[in-house]
Amino acid sequence: METTGMRRKVQDELMEESEAVNLAADWADISQGLRKDLGHQLHSQWIKPIQLGSLCHDSGTLDLFLPTEFSANWVRDRFSDRLALAWKIARSEVRNVRISVHPGRRQVADLRLHSDGHRPANDGADKSIMAIAADTIGDSGFTSSVGLDASLTFAAFITGEANVLAFNAAQRMAAPEKPQFAPLYLKAATGQGKTHLLHAIGHSYLLAHPRARIFYCSAERFMVEFVQALKSGQTLEFKARLRSFDLLLVDDIQFIIGKASAQEELLYTIDALLAEGKRLVFAADRAPQALDGVEPRLLSRLSMGLVADIQAADIELRKKILGSKLTRFAPLEVPADVIDFLARTITRNIRELVGGLNKLIAYAQLTGQEVSLQLAEEQLTDILSANRRRITIDEIQRTVCQFYRIDRSEMSSKRRARAVVRPRQVAMYLAKVLTPRSYPEIGRKFGGRDHSTVIHAVRLIEDLRQRDADMDGDVRSLLRQLES
Secondary structure, three states: OHHHHHHHHHHHHHHHHHHHHHHHHHHHHHHHHHHHHHOHHHHHHHHOOOEEEEEEOOOOEEEEEEOOHHHHHHHHHHHHHHHHHHHHHHOOOOOEEEEEEOHHHHOOHHHOOOOOOOOOOOOOOOOOOOOOEEEEOOOOOOEEEEOOOOOOOOOOOOOOOOOHHHHHHHHHHHOOOOOOOOOEEEEEOOOOOHHHHHHHHHHHHHHHOOOOOEEEEEHHHHHHHHHHHHHHOOHHHHHHHHOOOOEEEEEOHHHHOOOHHHHHHHHHHHHHHHHOOOEEEEEEOOOHHHOOOOOHHHHHHHHOOEEEEEOOOOHHHHHHHHHHHHHHHOOOOOOHHHHHHHHHHOOOOHHHHHHHHHHHHHHHHHHOOOOOHHHHHHHOHHHHHHHOOOOOHHHHHHHHHHHHOOOHHHHOOOOOOHHHHHHHHHHHHHHHHHOOOOHHHHHHHOOOOOHHHHHHHHHHHHHHHHHOHHHHHHHHHHHHHHHO
């Protein structure tokens, strides 16, 4: 009975997780459509901060959460009908959309800080989850609470060549010792880990400084609260509170573009915090120099510390990340060819990669099927089609020839000089790894060679990658070029 109950509980959890993944996919499509309708600025300020809640199947009500009462009221007044219609079209079971402040944002009372800036004693709560700065200034009722995701820690961050610099810099910023650079600026495309590192810095810093005051927010949140303070005549309180923090973490700084008053306030805040030796970390999807519309003085402050770039994860890092997630599903087995397939085909960002794995395993367990390559191709068509960039053998040959500085004609020639043969074998290997072509089809693209020649080349390069660091480095570099 106990085993049956546990199995049922696991199935319920997997069903909830599967629904969450599907809701997130629908929301991505709806949000993209609203961005086209409303324009970049309105979408970024009001639609992008929306967080998905759960769907009540009995009432057909879907919860959508925003960070503040102000933003929830604004979106409810202007976009509720449009959001409801979009969801009804995407999912027939959604009959109503409820827009409100996230329940976690309301639980401020127990997390307030004393007026001296120290946190009151808590009942043994985990400090990594208590990374919340919340207080009330005067009688204005102006409050703010900002939480860190307990799962986004340094221990949970998988490193590789693409992100090791940013990871090490983030650890230095969180260390007890004074950092050598300030501020830290993390630059990465969507879903590559910059937000994870922001949260990890907050957790680690709080463990070393249990009484520290930490403020984590998005640039949109910063602007919304600043506008609220302006409208309510509480700008002095806003400035005083903001500058009282020991660690300031600001995500998606690119969305502060064009807001002159908010830019000016952020500039003064940076200067004040740096002057007091406090720590600042910013994250954006582009380098500081690429932030159009940013006031020059603010641009210089963002650039004055360390700009750490997180590159797109290469195939080896994507495999490592998938491998780290498999421990959650033990003893379920996921074949190596499935992991290889997901890592090769879901390349846009890590969030989609992990979401694809979760969806595949949830489906397999709920239907009682084994995880297989065929099942992955059948059930992940939406994710795969969005990620699939068709790399051709011609493109591979051209890239390899440029890399090794040989003429393109050598890919089909009969010459057997080592300087020509090895690049040709590398190109055959990449053709097998990156395209769906069969051995005979690949052989035909290399001067009509027999399929056994291609098989020999693929196995040889696989073996050399294990034994020869230079060869492995060459292949990694070519993979990054071709997949970018």
